[in-house]
Amino acid sequence: MIAYFSVPEDVDTTGVDAVASASIVVSEGEKLGNTQYVAELIQDSIGGDLFRIETVAPYPLDHEPLVDQASEEKAEAVRPELSTQVEDFEQYDIILLGYPNWWADLPMPVYSFLESYDFSSKTIIPFITHGGSRASRTVETIAELQPDASVYDNALVLSRNDVASSTDDVTAWITNIFADS
Numbered sequence: 771m772i773a774y775f776s777v778p779e780d781v782d783t784t785g786v787d788a789v790a791s792a793s794i795v796v797s798e799g800e801k802l803g804n805t806q807y808v809a810e811l812i813q814d815s816i817g818g819d820l821f822r823i824e825t826v827a828p829y830p831l832d833h834e835p836l837v838d839q840a841s842e843e844k845a846e847a848v849r850p851e852l853s854t855q856v857e858d859f860e861q862y863d864i865i866l867l868g869y870p871n872w873w874a875d876l877p878m879p880v881y882s883f884l885e886s887y888d889f890s891s892k893t894i895i896p897f898i899t900h901g902g903s904r905a906s907r908t909v910e911t912i913a914e915l916q917p918d919a920s921v922y923d924n925a926l927v928l929s930r931n932d933v934a935s936s937t938d939d940v941t942a943w944i945t946n947i948f949a950d951s
């Protein structure tokens with residue numbers, strides 16, 4: 771399963787075609803969040819079920835309010851209620867987990883997600899998009915939240931500036947993981 775959290779910010783895409791502004795990717799006329807775009811590339815490459823982590827209360831799509839809300843939620847360790855649930859979670863042995871770096875941390879909905887299921891004896895493979903801080907400590911945090919899972923430490927870490935041109939890197943990364951196993 772490829773689970774991801776992503777917030778495509780509301781930027782003006784007039785005249786933008788199949789390239790990224792910093793916060794979204796426009797693919798075939800559709801606006802996708804950066805992490806969402808990478809999740810879809812992974813699915814194109816290896817198949818699997820795509821699962822979007824969504825919250826009951828939607829996030830603001832404008833940058834400033836989004837950043838402010840995320841900051842407050844982190845300060846208060848909020849666990850936003852999720853509006854999507856994985857059906858038959860037990861069937862998955864490997865969970866690819868994609869998210870943006872938010873304030874040098876996992877977005878709070880990803881905490882909600884990780885605390886909602888039992889990942890014991892499952893493998894979590896993180897993929898992260900960021901604006902310069904790379905993964906921060908997020909991969910370690912996943913391992914702390916799910917100590918009985920095996921967390922793949924060679925996570926895919928992509929700058930938002932590279933997401934739109936990352937197809938080859940994403941494909942090479944994912945193919946290599948499954949070639950090893």
Ligand SMILES: Cc1cc2nc3c(=O)[nH]c(=O)nc-3n(C[C@H](O)[C@H](O)[C@H](O)COP(=O)(O)O)c2cc1C
Nearest residue numbers: 776777803804805840870873874899900901902903
């Ligand atoms: C609320 C918020 C906080 C962010 N904090 C960081 C940060 O601490 N470090 C960083 O490198 N990028 C940060 N970014 C940039 C995002 O990680 C980057 O734009 C990411 O690709 C967004 O992915 P998405 O389009 O899938 O949501 C932040 C973005 C937002 C919206």
